[in-house]
Amino acid sequence: MSAFSNLLAKIRAINARYHEPRIEMSGAVRLSLLVLRVYLLALVALMIYKFVLIVTQG
Protein backbone atom coordinates (compact mmCIF):
# COMPACT_ATOMS: atom_id res chain seq x y z
CA MET A 1 0.00 0.00 0.00
CA SER A 2 2.80 2.37 0.91
CA ALA A 3 4.62 1.47 -2.35
CA PHE A 4 1.47 2.46 -4.26
CA SER A 5 1.12 5.76 -2.40
CA ASN A 6 4.84 6.41 -2.93
CA LEU A 7 4.34 5.87 -6.64
CA LEU A 8 1.37 8.26 -6.68
CA ALA A 9 3.39 10.86 -4.79
CA LYS A 10 6.22 10.45 -7.30
CA ILE A 11 3.83 10.89 -10.23
CA ARG A 12 2.37 14.03 -8.61
CA ALA A 13 5.90 15.38 -8.16
CA ILE A 14 6.69 14.68 -11.83
CA ASN A 15 3.47 16.41 -12.91
CA ALA A 16 4.36 19.44 -10.77
CA ARG A 17 7.94 19.55 -12.09
CA TYR A 18 6.83 19.45 -15.71
CA HIS A 19 3.61 21.43 -15.26
CA GLU A 20 4.62 24.21 -17.64
CA PRO A 21 6.10 23.42 -21.06
CA ARG A 22 9.52 25.04 -21.18
CA ILE A 23 9.69 25.37 -24.96
CA GLU A 24 8.65 28.76 -26.34
CA MET A 25 5.02 28.40 -27.50
CA SER A 26 5.24 30.21 -30.83
CA GLY A 27 2.43 30.04 -33.39
CA ALA A 28 4.18 27.23 -35.29
CA VAL A 29 4.64 25.15 -32.14
CA ARG A 30 0.99 25.65 -31.10
CA LEU A 31 -0.22 24.71 -34.58
CA SER A 32 2.02 21.59 -34.66
CA LEU A 33 0.70 20.42 -31.30
CA LEU A 34 -2.91 21.09 -32.35
CA VAL A 35 -2.47 19.08 -35.58
CA LEU A 36 -0.85 16.30 -33.55
CA ARG A 37 -3.81 16.19 -31.15
CA VAL A 38 -6.31 16.02 -34.04
CA TYR A 39 -4.22 13.32 -35.75
CA LEU A 40 -4.05 11.19 -32.61
CA LEU A 41 -7.76 11.62 -31.86
CA ALA A 42 -8.61 10.54 -35.43
CA LEU A 43 -6.31 7.54 -35.07
CA VAL A 44 -7.87 6.49 -31.77
CA ALA A 45 -11.36 6.89 -33.28
CA LEU A 46 -10.30 4.66 -36.18
CA MET A 47 -8.96 2.00 -33.82
CA ILE A 48 -12.19 2.04 -31.80
CA TYR A 49 -14.16 1.71 -35.06
CA LYS A 50 -12.01 -1.30 -36.04
CA PHE A 51 -12.49 -2.83 -32.57
CA VAL A 52 -16.28 -2.42 -32.84
CA LEU A 53 -16.17 -4.03 -36.31
CA ILE A 54 -14.22 -7.03 -34.96
CA VAL A 55 -16.61 -7.45 -32.01
CA THR A 56 -19.83 -7.08 -34.01
CA GLN A 57 -18.73 -9.17 -37.00
CA GLY A 58 -17.02 -11.84 -34.88
Next chain:
Amino acid sequence: MNLFAKLYYPLRKAWKAIGLYLVIAGPGLVVMVADNDAGGITTYAATGAKYGYHLIWFLLLLIPVAYYVQEMTVRLGAITKRGHAEAIFDGFGAFWGWFSLLDLMIVDWLTLVTEFVGMTAALAIFGVPPWITVIAVILLMAVIVLNGRYWTFEKLALLFCALNLVYIPGAFLVHPSVRDVVHQGLIPNLAGGFNGQLFFFLMANIGTTIAPWMLFFQQSAVVDKGMLEKDIPWGRFDTLLGSFITVLVAVFIVIVTGTVLQGIDIDDAAQAAHELMKTDRYVGTFLAIGLFDAGLLGAICISLASSWAFGEIFGWAHSLNTKIRQAPWFYATYFLLLVTAGLVVLIPKAPLVLITLFVQVIAVTLLPAALVFLILLLNDRATMGERRNTLPQNLIGGFIVVSIIILSTLYGFSVLFPNLFR
Protein backbone atom coordinates in the same frame (compact mmCIF):
# COMPACT_ATOMS: atom_id res chain seq x y z
CA MET B 1 62.42 5.30 -48.75
CA ASN B 2 61.08 8.64 -49.93
CA LEU B 3 57.70 7.05 -50.67
CA PHE B 4 57.64 5.45 -47.23
CA ALA B 5 58.40 8.80 -45.60
CA LYS B 6 55.63 10.44 -47.63
CA LEU B 7 53.13 7.77 -46.68
CA TYR B 8 54.09 7.45 -43.03
CA TYR B 9 52.48 10.63 -41.69
CA PRO B 10 49.20 10.41 -43.65
CA LEU B 11 48.87 6.76 -42.65
CA ARG B 12 49.62 7.56 -39.01
CA LYS B 13 47.05 10.35 -39.12
CA ALA B 14 44.45 8.05 -40.68
CA TRP B 15 45.22 5.34 -38.11
CA LYS B 16 44.81 7.87 -35.29
CA ALA B 17 41.47 8.98 -36.76
CA ILE B 18 40.29 5.35 -36.93
CA GLY B 19 41.42 4.82 -33.34
CA LEU B 20 39.53 7.91 -32.21
CA TYR B 21 36.43 6.80 -34.13
CA LEU B 22 36.56 3.37 -32.47
CA VAL B 23 36.44 5.13 -29.10
CA ILE B 24 33.52 7.35 -30.10
CA ALA B 25 31.75 4.70 -32.27
CA GLY B 26 28.70 3.15 -30.79
CA PRO B 27 25.25 4.67 -30.43
CA GLY B 28 24.70 5.39 -34.14
CA LEU B 29 26.11 2.10 -35.33
CA VAL B 30 24.31 0.00 -32.70
CA VAL B 31 20.90 1.66 -33.15
CA MET B 32 21.05 1.44 -36.91
CA VAL B 33 22.12 -2.20 -37.08
CA ALA B 34 19.62 -3.09 -34.33
CA ASP B 35 16.99 -1.50 -36.57
CA ASN B 36 17.38 -4.62 -38.72
CA ASP B 37 15.54 -6.53 -36.01
CA ALA B 38 13.45 -9.70 -36.43
CA GLY B 39 10.57 -7.71 -37.99
CA GLY B 40 12.97 -5.92 -40.32
CA ILE B 41 14.59 -9.16 -41.51
CA THR B 42 11.10 -10.56 -42.24
CA THR B 43 10.17 -7.47 -44.26
CA TYR B 44 13.37 -7.57 -46.35
CA ALA B 45 13.12 -11.34 -46.90
CA ALA B 46 9.50 -10.96 -48.03
CA THR B 47 10.41 -8.00 -50.28
CA GLY B 48 13.13 -10.00 -52.05
CA ALA B 49 10.92 -13.05 -52.45
CA LYS B 50 8.08 -10.94 -53.86
CA TYR B 51 9.90 -8.43 -56.08
CA GLY B 52 13.36 -9.93 -56.64
CA TYR B 53 16.01 -7.20 -56.94
CA HIS B 54 13.55 -4.58 -58.20
CA LEU B 55 13.26 -2.60 -54.95
CA ILE B 56 16.97 -2.37 -54.05
CA TRP B 57 17.10 1.23 -55.31
CA PHE B 58 14.28 2.11 -52.93
CA LEU B 59 16.19 0.64 -49.98
CA LEU B 60 19.19 2.79 -50.90
CA LEU B 61 16.98 5.88 -50.68
CA LEU B 62 16.38 5.02 -47.03
CA ILE B 63 20.04 5.74 -46.11
CA PRO B 64 19.58 9.55 -45.94
CA VAL B 65 16.11 9.13 -44.41
CA ALA B 66 17.47 7.14 -41.47
CA TYR B 67 20.53 9.38 -41.17
CA TYR B 68 18.69 12.72 -41.06
CA VAL B 69 16.23 11.58 -38.39
CA GLN B 70 18.76 9.90 -36.12
CA GLU B 71 21.38 12.65 -36.51
CA MET B 72 18.99 15.03 -34.76
CA THR B 73 18.96 12.81 -31.65
CA VAL B 74 22.79 12.97 -31.54
CA ARG B 75 22.76 16.77 -31.43
CA LEU B 76 19.87 16.92 -28.97
CA GLY B 77 21.48 14.41 -26.61
CA ALA B 78 24.98 15.91 -26.79
CA ILE B 79 23.74 19.47 -26.17
CA THR B 80 20.99 18.93 -23.58
CA LYS B 81 22.50 15.86 -21.83
CA ARG B 82 18.94 14.57 -21.64
CA GLY B 83 17.25 11.53 -23.09
CA HIS B 84 14.35 11.92 -25.49
CA ALA B 85 11.68 11.15 -22.87
CA GLU B 86 13.01 13.78 -20.48
CA ALA B 87 13.38 16.28 -23.33
CA ILE B 88 9.67 15.79 -24.23
CA PHE B 89 8.52 16.15 -20.59
CA ASP B 90 10.66 19.25 -20.16
CA GLY B 91 9.83 20.84 -23.50
CA PHE B 92 6.13 20.07 -23.87
CA GLY B 93 4.86 19.40 -20.35
CA ALA B 94 3.51 16.42 -18.45
CA PHE B 95 0.60 15.57 -20.81
CA TRP B 96 2.77 14.94 -23.87
CA GLY B 97 5.46 13.47 -21.66
CA TRP B 98 3.20 10.78 -20.19
CA PHE B 99 1.66 10.11 -23.58
CA SER B 100 5.10 9.46 -25.08
CA LEU B 101 6.40 7.45 -22.13
CA LEU B 102 3.40 5.12 -21.84
CA ASP B 103 3.13 4.73 -25.60
CA LEU B 104 6.85 3.92 -25.75
CA MET B 105 6.45 1.31 -23.03
CA ILE B 106 3.56 -0.42 -24.87
CA VAL B 107 5.28 -0.33 -28.27
CA ASP B 108 8.59 -1.52 -26.83
CA TRP B 109 7.03 -4.37 -24.92
CA LEU B 110 5.04 -5.57 -27.94
CA THR B 111 8.12 -5.24 -30.16
CA LEU B 112 10.11 -7.24 -27.61
CA VAL B 113 7.57 -10.04 -27.93
CA THR B 114 8.13 -10.04 -31.70
CA GLU B 115 11.92 -10.19 -31.14
CA PHE B 116 11.44 -13.27 -28.95
CA VAL B 117 9.17 -14.78 -31.62
CA GLY B 118 12.00 -14.28 -34.15
CA MET B 119 14.70 -15.67 -31.86
CA THR B 120 12.75 -18.77 -30.82
CA ALA B 121 11.75 -19.44 -34.45
CA ALA B 122 15.39 -19.06 -35.57
CA LEU B 123 16.77 -21.49 -33.01
CA ALA B 124 13.85 -23.90 -33.52
CA ILE B 125 15.37 -24.51 -36.97
CA PHE B 126 18.35 -26.07 -35.15
CA GLY B 127 16.04 -28.05 -32.86
CA VAL B 128 16.36 -25.78 -29.80
CA PRO B 129 13.11 -25.69 -27.77
CA PRO B 130 11.63 -22.19 -27.23
CA TRP B 131 11.96 -22.29 -23.43
CA ILE B 132 15.71 -22.90 -23.66
CA THR B 133 16.03 -20.01 -26.13
CA VAL B 134 14.11 -17.65 -23.83
CA ILE B 135 16.18 -18.56 -20.75
CA ALA B 136 19.47 -18.42 -22.67
CA VAL B 137 18.62 -15.01 -24.16
CA ILE B 138 17.69 -13.54 -20.78
CA LEU B 139 20.94 -14.87 -19.24
CA LEU B 140 23.00 -13.59 -22.17
CA MET B 141 21.41 -10.16 -21.92
CA ALA B 142 22.04 -10.10 -18.18
CA VAL B 143 25.74 -10.75 -18.84
CA ILE B 144 25.80 -7.95 -21.44
CA VAL B 145 24.24 -5.21 -19.29
CA LEU B 146 25.19 -6.17 -15.73
CA ASN B 147 28.92 -5.58 -16.03
CA GLY B 148 28.52 -1.99 -14.78
CA ARG B 149 30.20 -0.31 -17.72
CA TYR B 150 28.54 1.36 -20.71
CA TRP B 151 31.74 0.82 -22.71
CA THR B 152 31.63 -2.97 -22.28
CA PHE B 153 27.93 -3.11 -23.20
CA GLU B 154 28.58 -1.07 -26.31
CA LYS B 155 31.52 -3.10 -27.52
CA LEU B 156 29.59 -6.35 -26.97
CA ALA B 157 26.66 -4.87 -28.86
CA LEU B 158 29.05 -3.94 -31.70
CA LEU B 159 30.17 -7.57 -31.78
CA PHE B 160 26.57 -8.64 -32.37
CA CYS B 161 26.32 -5.89 -35.00
CA ALA B 162 29.25 -7.50 -36.81
CA LEU B 163 27.40 -10.84 -36.74
CA ASN B 164 24.54 -9.11 -38.58
CA LEU B 165 26.87 -8.96 -41.59
CA VAL B 166 26.44 -12.74 -41.99
CA TYR B 167 23.96 -12.04 -44.80
CA ILE B 168 26.74 -10.70 -47.02
CA PRO B 169 28.64 -14.01 -47.43
CA GLY B 170 25.19 -15.66 -47.54
CA ALA B 171 24.37 -13.64 -50.65
CA PHE B 172 27.60 -14.69 -52.36
CA LEU B 173 26.81 -18.34 -51.68
CA VAL B 174 23.62 -18.19 -53.77
CA HIS B 175 25.57 -16.82 -56.78
CA PRO B 176 23.31 -13.94 -57.82
CA SER B 177 23.77 -12.44 -61.26
CA VAL B 178 25.64 -9.17 -60.68
CA ARG B 179 24.34 -7.91 -63.99
CA ASP B 180 20.72 -8.51 -62.91
CA VAL B 181 21.33 -6.93 -59.51
CA VAL B 182 22.72 -3.79 -61.16
CA HIS B 183 20.18 -3.59 -64.00
CA GLN B 184 17.07 -4.51 -62.05
CA GLY B 185 18.08 -3.21 -58.63
CA LEU B 186 19.95 0.03 -59.11
CA ILE B 187 17.82 1.62 -61.81
CA PRO B 188 14.63 2.97 -60.20
CA ASN B 189 11.65 0.95 -61.40
CA LEU B 190 8.36 -0.26 -60.05
CA ALA B 191 8.11 -3.99 -60.60
CA GLY B 192 4.81 -4.85 -62.28
CA GLY B 193 3.60 -1.23 -62.05
CA PHE B 194 2.33 0.69 -59.08
CA ASN B 195 -0.41 -1.15 -57.23
CA GLY B 196 -1.71 -1.61 -53.72
CA GLN B 197 0.55 -4.52 -52.89
CA LEU B 198 3.70 -2.72 -54.02
CA PHE B 199 2.64 0.31 -51.99
CA PHE B 200 2.19 -1.96 -48.96
CA PHE B 201 5.74 -3.28 -49.36
CA LEU B 202 7.22 0.20 -49.80
CA MET B 203 5.46 1.37 -46.64
CA ALA B 204 6.57 -1.72 -44.72
CA ASN B 205 10.21 -1.04 -45.67
CA ILE B 206 9.94 2.56 -44.50
CA GLY B 207 8.17 1.41 -41.35
CA THR B 208 11.04 -0.89 -40.45
CA THR B 209 13.67 1.78 -41.15
CA ILE B 210 12.48 4.31 -38.56
CA ALA B 211 10.97 3.01 -35.34
CA PRO B 212 10.03 5.14 -32.31
CA TRP B 213 12.35 3.28 -29.92
CA MET B 214 15.34 4.26 -32.08
CA LEU B 215 14.92 7.96 -31.27
CA PHE B 216 14.71 7.26 -27.55
CA PHE B 217 17.56 4.73 -27.59
CA GLN B 218 20.12 6.79 -29.49
CA GLN B 219 19.55 10.00 -27.54
CA SER B 220 19.79 8.18 -24.19
CA ALA B 221 22.86 6.25 -25.39
CA VAL B 222 24.56 9.51 -26.42
CA VAL B 223 23.91 10.86 -22.91
CA ASP B 224 24.99 7.65 -21.13
CA LYS B 225 28.16 7.51 -23.21
CA GLY B 226 28.90 11.08 -22.13
CA MET B 227 29.22 12.51 -25.64
CA LEU B 228 29.91 16.25 -25.72
CA GLU B 229 29.21 18.97 -28.23
CA LYS B 230 32.70 18.52 -29.70
CA ASP B 231 31.88 14.83 -30.37
CA ILE B 232 28.90 15.67 -32.62
CA PRO B 233 30.86 15.33 -35.90
CA TRP B 234 31.97 11.81 -34.86
CA GLY B 235 28.42 11.02 -33.75
CA ARG B 236 27.21 12.10 -37.18
CA PHE B 237 29.77 9.92 -38.92
CA ASP B 238 28.82 7.01 -36.65
CA THR B 239 25.16 7.48 -37.56
CA LEU B 240 25.92 7.79 -41.28
CA LEU B 241 28.05 4.63 -41.22
CA GLY B 242 25.28 2.86 -39.30
CA SER B 243 22.64 3.97 -41.84
CA PHE B 244 24.82 2.70 -44.66
CA ILE B 245 25.47 -0.68 -43.00
CA THR B 246 21.82 -1.26 -42.07
CA VAL B 247 20.69 -0.67 -45.65
CA LEU B 248 23.61 -2.72 -47.01
CA VAL B 249 22.50 -5.68 -44.88
CA ALA B 250 18.90 -5.18 -46.05
CA VAL B 251 20.07 -5.17 -49.68
CA PHE B 252 21.97 -8.43 -49.21
CA ILE B 253 18.92 -10.09 -47.61
CA VAL B 254 16.86 -8.99 -50.62
CA ILE B 255 19.54 -10.41 -52.92
CA VAL B 256 19.47 -13.79 -51.08
CA THR B 257 15.69 -14.22 -51.13
CA GLY B 258 15.38 -12.52 -54.53
CA THR B 259 17.77 -15.08 -56.02
CA VAL B 260 16.50 -18.24 -54.38
CA LEU B 261 12.93 -17.67 -53.21
CA GLN B 262 11.45 -15.41 -55.89
CA GLY B 263 7.74 -16.03 -56.30
CA ILE B 264 7.28 -17.60 -52.86
CA ASP B 265 5.08 -15.73 -50.36
CA ILE B 266 7.11 -15.23 -47.21
CA ASP B 267 5.22 -14.59 -43.96
CA ASP B 268 8.19 -14.60 -41.59
CA ALA B 269 11.99 -14.81 -41.73
CA ALA B 270 12.05 -18.27 -40.13
CA GLN B 271 9.93 -19.55 -43.02
CA ALA B 272 12.46 -17.99 -45.42
CA ALA B 273 15.30 -19.78 -43.56
CA HIS B 274 13.37 -23.07 -43.78
CA GLU B 275 12.86 -22.61 -47.53
CA LEU B 276 16.53 -21.70 -48.00
CA MET B 277 17.60 -24.82 -46.07
CA LYS B 278 15.94 -26.88 -48.81
CA THR B 279 18.09 -25.30 -51.53
CA ASP B 280 21.31 -24.51 -49.66
CA ARG B 281 21.91 -25.64 -46.08
CA TYR B 282 24.59 -23.04 -45.42
CA VAL B 283 22.54 -20.08 -46.66
CA GLY B 284 19.53 -21.23 -44.62
CA THR B 285 21.80 -21.54 -41.57
CA PHE B 286 23.18 -18.04 -42.19
CA LEU B 287 19.67 -16.61 -42.41
CA ALA B 288 18.63 -18.36 -39.19
CA ILE B 289 21.76 -17.17 -37.32
CA GLY B 290 21.17 -13.66 -38.68
CA LEU B 291 17.54 -13.75 -37.56
CA PHE B 292 18.53 -14.79 -34.03
CA ASP B 293 21.22 -12.10 -33.90
CA ALA B 294 18.78 -9.48 -35.20
CA GLY B 295 16.21 -10.40 -32.55
CA LEU B 296 18.85 -10.34 -29.81
CA LEU B 297 20.27 -6.98 -30.82
CA GLY B 298 16.77 -5.53 -31.15
CA ALA B 299 15.79 -6.90 -27.73
CA ILE B 300 18.89 -5.42 -26.03
CA CYS B 301 18.28 -1.96 -27.46
CA ILE B 302 14.50 -1.90 -27.04
CA SER B 303 14.62 -2.92 -23.36
CA LEU B 304 17.28 -0.30 -22.74
CA ALA B 305 15.28 2.43 -24.52
CA SER B 306 12.39 1.86 -22.08
CA SER B 307 14.50 1.56 -18.91
CA TRP B 308 16.47 4.69 -19.76
CA ALA B 309 13.23 6.60 -20.42
CA PHE B 310 11.65 5.53 -17.11
CA GLY B 311 14.86 6.27 -15.21
CA GLU B 312 15.04 9.77 -16.69
CA ILE B 313 11.47 10.65 -15.69
CA PHE B 314 11.27 8.96 -12.29
CA GLY B 315 14.69 10.28 -11.32
CA TRP B 316 16.19 6.82 -10.76
CA ALA B 317 19.86 6.19 -11.41
CA HIS B 318 19.72 5.07 -15.04
CA SER B 319 23.16 4.46 -16.42
CA LEU B 320 24.89 1.31 -17.61
CA ASN B 321 27.90 2.70 -15.76
CA THR B 322 26.15 1.83 -12.49
CA LYS B 323 26.02 -1.51 -10.69
CA ILE B 324 22.70 -3.22 -9.97
CA ARG B 325 22.79 -2.06 -6.32
CA GLN B 326 23.20 1.56 -7.38
CA ALA B 327 20.41 1.49 -9.98
CA PRO B 328 17.98 -1.27 -8.91
CA TRP B 329 14.90 0.26 -10.57
CA PHE B 330 16.69 0.79 -13.86
CA TYR B 331 17.71 -2.85 -14.06
CA ALA B 332 14.35 -4.02 -12.63
CA THR B 333 12.50 -2.25 -15.47
CA TYR B 334 14.91 -3.75 -17.98
CA PHE B 335 14.42 -7.31 -16.79
CA LEU B 336 10.68 -6.95 -16.13
CA LEU B 337 10.11 -6.02 -19.77
CA LEU B 338 12.43 -8.75 -20.96
CA VAL B 339 11.10 -11.60 -18.83
CA THR B 340 7.40 -10.83 -19.38
CA ALA B 341 7.92 -10.52 -23.16
CA GLY B 342 9.83 -13.82 -23.19
CA LEU B 343 7.08 -15.55 -21.20
CA VAL B 344 4.38 -14.48 -23.68
CA VAL B 345 6.13 -16.47 -26.41
CA LEU B 346 5.99 -19.58 -24.22
CA ILE B 347 2.22 -19.33 -23.65
CA PRO B 348 0.54 -22.02 -25.77
CA LYS B 349 -1.68 -20.52 -28.49
CA ALA B 350 -0.66 -16.94 -27.62
CA PRO B 351 -1.97 -14.57 -30.34
CA LEU B 352 1.52 -13.84 -31.68
CA VAL B 353 0.38 -12.89 -35.19
CA LEU B 354 -2.10 -10.40 -33.70
CA ILE B 355 0.65 -8.97 -31.47
CA THR B 356 2.95 -8.55 -34.48
CA LEU B 357 0.27 -6.63 -36.36
CA PHE B 358 -0.64 -4.60 -33.28
CA VAL B 359 2.97 -3.41 -32.92
CA GLN B 360 2.78 -1.70 -36.29
CA VAL B 361 -0.51 0.01 -35.45
CA ILE B 362 0.56 1.26 -32.02
CA ALA B 363 3.93 2.42 -33.38
CA VAL B 364 2.01 4.73 -35.72
CA THR B 365 0.54 6.55 -32.71
CA LEU B 366 3.99 7.23 -31.23
CA LEU B 367 6.25 7.77 -34.23
CA PRO B 368 4.61 10.96 -35.59
CA ALA B 369 4.49 12.50 -32.11
CA ALA B 370 8.13 11.64 -31.37
CA LEU B 371 9.24 13.02 -34.77
CA VAL B 372 7.26 16.26 -34.40
CA PHE B 373 8.72 16.78 -30.91
CA LEU B 374 12.19 16.10 -32.29
CA ILE B 375 11.89 18.78 -35.00
CA LEU B 376 10.40 21.31 -32.56
CA LEU B 377 13.10 20.68 -29.94
CA LEU B 378 15.81 21.00 -32.57
CA ASN B 379 14.41 24.44 -33.42
CA ASP B 380 14.38 25.69 -29.84
CA ARG B 381 16.98 28.47 -29.75
CA ALA B 382 17.12 28.53 -25.94
CA THR B 383 18.12 24.86 -25.77
CA MET B 384 20.10 24.25 -28.92
CA GLY B 385 21.77 27.64 -29.46
CA GLU B 386 24.07 27.49 -32.48
CA ARG B 387 23.38 23.78 -32.92
CA ARG B 388 19.70 24.26 -33.72
CA ASN B 389 18.39 23.19 -37.11
CA THR B 390 19.34 25.38 -40.05
CA LEU B 391 16.82 26.18 -42.79
CA PRO B 392 18.13 23.44 -45.14
CA GLN B 393 18.11 20.94 -42.24
CA ASN B 394 14.53 21.93 -41.45
CA LEU B 395 13.47 21.61 -45.08
CA ILE B 396 15.10 18.19 -45.51
CA GLY B 397 14.20 16.96 -42.03
CA GLY B 398 10.67 18.38 -42.30
CA PHE B 399 10.11 16.73 -45.68
CA ILE B 400 11.37 13.39 -44.37
CA VAL B 401 9.31 13.63 -41.18
CA VAL B 402 6.09 14.55 -43.04
CA SER B 403 6.69 11.74 -45.56
CA ILE B 404 7.33 9.20 -42.81
CA ILE B 405 4.21 10.33 -40.94
CA ILE B 406 2.00 10.02 -44.04
CA LEU B 407 3.44 6.67 -45.17
CA SER B 408 3.58 5.08 -41.73
CA THR B 409 0.00 6.21 -41.08
CA LEU B 410 -1.13 4.63 -44.34
CA TYR B 411 0.81 1.52 -43.36
CA GLY B 412 -1.04 1.48 -40.03
CA PHE B 413 -4.35 1.83 -41.92
CA SER B 414 -3.41 -1.05 -44.21
CA VAL B 415 -2.73 -3.24 -41.18
CA LEU B 416 -6.11 -2.31 -39.67
CA PHE B 417 -7.93 -2.69 -42.99
CA PRO B 418 -5.96 -5.24 -45.04
CA ASN B 419 -8.02 -4.80 -48.23
CA LEU B 420 -7.50 -1.04 -48.38
CA PHE B 421 -4.52 -1.09 -50.76
CA ARG B 422 -4.84 -4.54 -52.32
